[in-house]
Amino acid sequence: MIEFKDVIKEYPNGFRAVDDLNLTVHDGEICVLIGPSGCGKTTALRMVNRLIDVTRGEILIDGQPNDEFEPEVLRRKIGYAIQQIGLLPHMTIRDNVAIVPRLLDWDEERIRQRVDLLLDMVGIDPSIHGDKYPRQLSGGQQQRVGVARALGADPPIMLMDEPFGAVDPITRAILQEEFLQIQQEVGKTIIFVTHDIDEAIYMGDRIALLRTGRLVQYDTPDDLLAMPRDDFVREFVGADRSLKRLHLISVKDSMMNNVPCCEDDATLEEVEACLERHRSDSAFVVDGGNGKLLGWVERTALAESGSLAEAMRHAPAASIAVPEDATAREALSVLLSHSFDVTPVIDAEGVLTGGVSIQRLQDLVEAPGIHAAMQRERGR
Amino acid sequence: MIALLGGCVASFGFFFLPVIEIKPNRLASGLPVGLLEIPGDMRYLLLFLLALTPMLLAFLGERNRRGWALAAVGNLIVILTLYLPALAGSAYLIGAEALFEAGTRISNPRILTSAGIAAGLAGGYIVLFAGLLDLEESGASRLVRGLAGAVGAFVVVLMLAGGTLDVYSIMVEYHSRGETLALRFLEHIVFVLVALAAGLIVGIALGLWASRDAKTEDTILYTVGIIQTIPSLALFGILLVPLARLGDARFLSLARDWLLLAGFALVAALVLRRLHARLPERTRQFSLIAVFILALIPLALLAVLIIAFGFEVALTILTMTELALLRSLTGLAIFVFPIFVWAGKRFDLERKLPHYRRLRFLPLLAAALGGLALLAQGAGELLGGRELAALTIRDFGVSGIGTAPAIIALTLYSLLPLVRNTYAGLKNIDPAIIDSGKGMGFTAAQSFFRIELPLAFPVIMAGVRNAAISLVGIAAVASIIGAGALGDFILLGVNSTSIDQILLGTIPAVLLAVILDAGLKILEGLLTSPGIRQA
Amino acid sequence: MSAAKAKVSASSGRRLPYGALMWLFATLLIFGVGQQTVTLHDQEKFTGDFDFTVKQVEGENSLIFSLTAGTYLYGVTPExxxxxxxxxxxxxxxxxxxxxxxxxxxxxxxxxxxxxxxxxxxxxxxxxxxxxxxxxxxxxxxxxxxxxxxxxxxxxxxxxxxxxxxxxxxxxxxxxxYQPALVESIEDYDSRAAAEAGSDLARFIVAESRPVQSLRLEPTRLVVGYAEGTAIEPFARNLREILNDFHPRASLAPHLWLLTVAPEIIPPLLAIAVEPLETGLPLFLFTLLMVAVESGIFFVAREGKKNLLIHLVHIASVFLLFWSIFGHEPLWDAILHAIFPTSAQLVHPQGTVIDFTAQHLELVLTSSIYIISVGLFLGVMVTRDNFREFLPLVNNLVNSGQTVPTLAIVAIMGPIIGLGFMPAVVALIAYGLLPVVRNTIAGIESVSVSIVDSARGMGMTSQQILLRTELPIASRIIMAGIRTSMVINIGTATLGAFVGSGGLGIPIASGLSMTVDAFILLGAIPAALLAILTDYVLGRLEVVLTPRGLLIET
The missing domain is CATH 3.30.1370 (Ribosomal Protein S8; Chain: A, domain 1)
Structure with a gap:
């Protein structure tokens, strides 16, 4: 647990980089510090391992003030990853990851095992890349090594300053996802600095929004999006905050099971009845045998056709439906690109399991913060 | 094209310039002889034809073949340019009397190398260079190219050793003055190495300081820059007065004064450190400068004494026959160290032998012990058996004229490249690397030795190489103020207008510079991590 | 942002006209020092080359010494x-x-x-x-x-x-x-006591000669009354010696010296003749003028907007200040006497400091003309596509040329060319070419390929690319090379004394061979100052000649 208590950082010229910060980061949580540039988020982060000294107030680590340790001793117990990565170019990848264990005088055998484990964990093959030098790796690989190095001596706490900031968006998305998986395994207490609200929402268990050194709002991503405290927060999270919230909600959580559908061997009358029942202009057609989504049929087509087989439109399930583990945002996207009232949801086998309607999505977005719990669960 | 140029240079030399000059005695002016004027069989023409071949070869299309051909021709030109005129010279010497007017005093007639040979060698070098360039482009390996380039030089060395070229007057001079030359060469080396060592300590310290302290960085860099602009001869002259006065001082009284000064500076520094926070912002800088100057005087005194004495001791150690065994053992230990390092890397001993990382410093330790013993012996030889009260600073080698101003000026001259490169090397390190190191828990010392120094190392070494080369040149000037070294030969040559003597001083100096440069390059390569080596 | 702005405005508010203050300080210093008149101590150069005709005054115990040669006034040149x-x-x-x-x-x-x-x-x-x-x-x-x-x-x-x-x-x-000169105006002392309170010369004479009873100093005549019973012949001889022992005195106030540089065509080489020129104008008036000029510059060109002219004024004025100090021989005599109080020889008999400095500059400037033209030409040539083949060779030669000691290059010219001015110039050219060629190549190579490419794309001919793109961008590096080359040449030129080229090496060399330490300093100090001064002047020129856009640091 990391606690900021009335922390102030004031420079000799009177500038306050961090002003009266109170913040508690619970064990195993990712706390994202975010805010516009110059808001003091990096300063706050660097005060934790005393790269910057606190002017007033204190920072407690598991209840103990961090200035009770020698700075070097403290830092060796805290993982540290930064945007520029800062791999030591004159050391091999293995040596880089082994830095903190060596500083802590682990024996070489244990270090070797640990290094191989960590490199494997971040997706770097130690037998191929282990003896290479940082400059021989791509940017994404270097970021992975950076994370592995921060995990080097298995510190309970990690400080990450835009650790995925220096790579292209696609690689970043992959790294974010992989890191969340690693975090599921290791369960560190992490302070994570970023300026990218999407990253914050995706990565964070809690988000602390800072402005000119002051904490503006500290909430779960969902609550932050649902209930921005003031105009600044509202503006910062963006006009598309509703869309962002949809990102946090999975289809599984938001779908309704009751969608207009009929089996492919149904008669036209049965289809008609189904449409009536759902007050819908179209219905999905599934395989009578295994329940897989085959296509859809529209009310206008029914009148002109002799049978359902003639009236229905075949389509590959992937192009009109979303899988169960997709986000609500993806469901909305599909909804917008087809003329259905409802986006069908299918499971891994392609069986229609439910649907998401626009009405349903509206309800979700308007409800304040009810999905915080679900999101956290998904994070684990 | 380059080969063409080389061929032209060589042909021009052979065609228009005299290759040798025959002198009836040491002083009289000589009789110039061109290559084509040499009578007898046609073999001298061979050289001339050889010089023309690059012009034909230049039009050969295929890179690899042309490269080999040019390299071979270049080497041949170099060898034959030295060999054939020597043959002709020997022939001339047999009937020397007939060549001169009656009444010319003939004693020890000699053969002078002349401009034609210089042109021939230059042409040969250029042709060889062109050949090597071709070979490089056609993808020959570095080793092959090195060997191809060294053949000529190797044969020349063989010829020198075998006495084939002894007919030239420069070799005559060499044989008669060889021992003095060896001593002067040794002095030269010691000058350069002691100055470099002292400069390295001071320079790295200053470079480190400049890179850490924005307030003093300009002052430091500017000051070492100014020192560099002062002409070497002038700096020797300017050092003369203070050093002469210092040399007259008695050791004991100076030691007392020094302790007083140092103590005063220390007290002042402590007091000002206490006061520092309380002083108004504007005066802080001045108090800093005041302490700096106070500290500078005793430090500079100490440095002067150590450097001058260090030089004397080093020279004594290297020339005392009693110390030969200890000397060679220590040298061996130093030589073994890079082999250990190399072997560790090559055979992966660092992983196989658990303590290899520490073990490889063993030879260094041995060398240090040997060095200490040598130092004690040398210092004892210089100062031993003297009355302490009668000891003057002059006994430590400090005087206005001679080695002291030379070695101190050399040290000062080495500062600019060292300080500048240390500064640049340290400043150019990505701050993120240092920050991440700090964030992982490196202490300041660990950060310096394990991160900053290794990263700045290639840049610092470039400075060391730079300094070494320029020091070899400046050390020659030091002879003017009576410091010995190879410049002695050059000055003697000027006074007696003997080009042989000048060359006898110059060639070893050039060789020394080249060898030092190459040696330092190898050391740099060995000690630089492959992760930061330039591709 | 606003804080940074505030800082800038605050500091510019506190800005002082440092240039003017420096000149003011120099003025006060020169004026203060110039108030002193000192005895010139060099016994070789400043002993009076005096000659007298002696006449006995009829009926009186007095002798008239008429000065026929020599002057007691320093700096009086043959009329x-x-x-x-x-x-x-x-x-x-x-x-x-x-x-x-x-x-x-x-x-x-x-x-x-x-x-x-x-x-x-x-x-x-x-x-x-x-x-x-x-x-x-x-x-x-x-x-x-x-x-x-x-x-x-x-x-x-x-x-x-x-x-x-x-x-x-x-x-x-x-x-x-010569217009023989003893004193500037008539001094009359009718007793020993009066003379003892009189001018330096009068005091000197009575102190040295016992029989003297009265003295009358006229511009070209000395009338001495002697005690009764003095043997006239020995007295006259003695007084002659005394007068020759008295050293001339001079004011420490320097005059403004100018520098005239004229190229003279000496086939087949173009050489430069440097002549120092004394204006007779007190130096402190010049520095005072500079105070005014600097203040003017400060108030006119406020925000650091300095144009070419202002830079040139700075360069020229600083140079003239040092040049003038070089020209004032009594100052050197006084400085060297302070350092070597017991030395009989202080200033060099063969010439004044400014003469040596002028010779030195002559060497350096003459060689620099060749160095700059040949070096630029070579550097530009081997970076052209047609001659690029030679680039590795030239690089190799430039680098290996560095390993030859300067002394060796100077020395070897002696046996080859002979002694004198030319061999030194050739040696300076040979060594000075290296940095210019190297930096020209480095400068042109540093111009990024994309810039040259875009220039070509805009339709520039290769000549235009060179003149409008490559050379301007490379100018800073090239200028740095020229600066290095000239500063090195000032050092190498001191070695020229050993092949008889003249210059500031002369006093150093003769000081070493005659073991007169004062001569060594007489050459060393001006040589060091000249090198630093040249470095400064060229450093300023470097800034002036660099396109402004390149000076902006990113």
Whole structure:
């Protein structure tokens, strides 16, 4: 647990980089510090391992003030990853990851095992890349090594300053996802600095929004999006905050099971009845045998056709439906690109399991913060 | 094209310039002889034809073949340019009397190398260079190219050793003055190495300081820059007065004064450190400068004494026959160290032998012990058996004229490249690397030795190489103020207008510079991590 | 952002006209120092070359010493330089020019003097030894001509002839007529006590000579009253010696010296002649003027907007300040006397500091013309596509050339070319070319390919690309090379003394060979100052000549 208590950082010229910060980061949580540039988020982060000294107030680590340790001793117990990565170019990848264990005088055998484990964990093959030098790796690989190095001596706490900031968006998305998986395994207490609200929402268990050194709002991503405290927060999270919230909600959580559908061997009358029942202009057609989504049929087509087989439109399930583990945002996207009232949801086998309607999505977005719990669960 | 140029240079030399000059005695002016004027069989023409071949070869299309051909021709030109005129010279010497007017005093007639040979060698070098360039482009390996380039030089060395070229007057001079030359060469080396060592300590310290302290960085860099602009001869002259006065001082009284000064500076520094926070912002800088100057005087005194004495001791150690065994053992230990390092890397001993990382410093330790013993012996030889009260600073080698101003000026001259490169090397390190190191828990010392120094190392070494080369040149000037070294030969040559003597001083100096440069390059390569080596 | 802005405005508000203050300080210093008059201590150069005719005043115990040669006032130059009056003259010849008469007066045994453009032949009687005559005549000959004494040699011909031949290596003897000067205005002392409170010369005379009772100093005459019963002959001889022992005195106030640089065509080489020029204007007036100029610049060009002219004014003024100080010989005499109080020789007999400095500059400037033109040409050539093949060779030669000691390059010119000015210039060119070629190549290579490419894309010809793109962008690096080259050359030029090229190495070399420490400093200090000054001047020029856009740091 990391606690900021009335922390102030004031420079000799009177500038306050961090002003009266109170913040508690619970064990195993990712706390994202975010805010516009110059808001003091990096300063706050660097005060934790005393790269910057606190002017007033204190920072407690598991209840103990961090200035009770020698700075070097403290830092060796805290993982540290930064945007520029800062791999030591004159050391091999293995040596880089082994830095903190060596500083802590682990024996070489244990270090070797640990290094191989960590490199494997971040997706770097130690037998191929282990003896290479940082400059021989791509940017994404270097970021992975950076994370592995921060995990080097298995510190309970990690400080990450835009650790995925220096790579292209696609690689970043992959790294974010992989890191969340690693975090599921290791369960560190992490302070994570970023300026990218999407990253914050995706990565964070809690988000602390800072402005000119002051904490503006500290909430779960969902609550932050649902209930921005003031105009600044509202503006910062963006006009598309509703869309962002949809990102946090999975289809599984938001779908309704009751969608207009009929089996492919149904008669036209049965289809008609189904449409009536759902007050819908179209219905999905599934395989009578295994329940897989085959296509859809529209009310206008029914009148002109002799049978359902003639009236229905075949389509590959992937192009009109979303899988169960997709986000609500993806469901909305599909909804917008087809003329259905409802986006069908299918499971891994392609069986229609439910649907998401626009009405349903509206309800979700308007409800304040009810999905915080679900999101956290998904994070684990 | 380059080969063409080389061929032209060589042909021009052979065609228009005299290759040798025959002198009836040491002083009289000589009789110039061109290559084509040499009578007898046609073999001298061979050289001339050889010089023309690059012009034909230049039009050969295929890179690899042309490269080999040019390299071979270049080497041949170099060898034959030295060999054939020597043959002709020997022939001339047999009937020397007939060549001169009656009444010319003939004693020890000699053969002078002349401009034609210089042109021939230059042409040969250029042709060889062109050949090597071709070979490089056609993808020959570095080793092959090195060997191809060294053949000529190797044969020349063989010829020198075998006495084939002894007919030239420069070799005559060499044989008669060889021992003095060896001593002067040794002095030269010691000058350069002691100055470099002292400069390295001071320079790295200053470079480190400049890179850490924005307030003093300009002052430091500017000051070492100014020192560099002062002409070497002038700096020797300017050092003369203070050093002469210092040399007259008695050791004991100076030691007392020094302790007083140092103590005063220390007290002042402590007091000002206490006061520092309380002083108004504007005066802080001045108090800093005041302490700096106070500290500078005793430090500079100490440095002067150590450097001058260090030089004397080093020279004594290297020339005392009693110390030969200890000397060679220590040298061996130093030589073994890079082999250990190399072997560790090559055979992966660092992983196989658990303590290899520490073990490889063993030879260094041995060398240090040997060095200490040598130092004690040398210092004892210089100062031993003297009355302490009668000891003057002059006994430590400090005087206005001679080695002291030379070695101190050399040290000062080495500062600019060292300080500048240390500064640049340290400043150019990505701050993120240092920050991440700090964030992982490196202490300041660990950060310096394990991160900053290794990263700045290639840049610092470039400075060391730079300094070494320029020091070899400046050390020659030091002879003017009576410091010995190879410049002695050059000055003697000027006074007696003997080009042989000048060359006898110059060639070893050039060789020394080249060898030092190459040696330092190898050391740099060995000690630089492959992760930061330039591709 | 606003804080940074505030800081800027605050600091510009507090900005001081530092340039003007520095000049003001220099003015005060020069004025203060200039108030002092000091005795010149060099015993060789500043001993009076004085000669007197002595006349006894009838009926009085007094002698009149009329000064016929020499001056007690420092810096008084020969007033008239006469064309060569040639011909043979014998003793008592009324048409004999003053030189001949002066020589006849010096020694009775001289019978005949022949004066030619470059020689003076003296025939003397058999009563004297050749060496004696030569040493006695040397000073009068030196006094009679305005040539440097270093250029005058005396040769004793065969003993049978009894002749001595004085000749000069200049193009001719320039017969000079001094206005002999003892004091500036009449001083009259009627007793020893009065003289003891009088001027320096008066005090000196009474202190040295006991019989003197009264003194009257006139601009060219000294009237001495002596005590009753003094033997006149020894007294007169003694007083002559005393007067010759008195050293001239000079003010420490320097004058403004200018520098004239003229290229002279000496086939086949173009050389530069540097002549120092004394204006007679007190230096402190110049520095005072600079205070005004600097203040003007400060108020006109406020926000650091400095144009070419202002930079050039800075460069020229600083140079002239140092140049003027070099030119003031009493200052050097005083400084060296302070360092070496016991040394009899202080300033160099062969020339003044400014002469050596001018020679030095001549060497450096002459060689620099070649270095810059050839170096730029070579550097540009090997970076053109047609000649790019030679680039590795030139790089290789430039780098390996560095390993040859400068002393060796200078020294080797002696046996090859001979002694003098030219071999030194050739050596300077050889060594000075390296940095210029290297930096020209480096500068042009540093221009990024994309810039050249876009220039080509805009339709520039390769000549335009060179002149409008590559050279301007490379200018800073090229200028740095030229600066390095010239500063190195100033150092190398000091070595030129060993091949007889002249320059500031001369005093150093002769100081070392004659073990006169003062001479060493006399060469070393100006050489060091000149190098630093050149570095400064070229550093400023570097900034001036660099396109402004390149000075902006990113």
């Amino acid at each position: 008239v330089i006469l064309p060569t009056p040639t011909g043979s003259f014998s003793r008592g010849d009324e048409t004999a020019p003053q030189v001949a008469r002066a020589l006849f007066d010096t020694l009775d045994s001289i019978t005949e003097i022949t004066i030619e453009a470059r020689t003076i032949t003296v025939v003397y009687g058999s009563d004297m030894e050749a060496e004696q005559v030569r040493s006695r005549l040397r000073r009068p000959v030196n006094n009679a001509v305005a040539n440097d004494r270093g250029t005058i040699t005396a040769e004793v011909s065969g003993t049978a002839e009894k002749t001595i031949l004085f000749s000069t290596s200049d193009d001719r003897f320039r017969y000079a007529q």
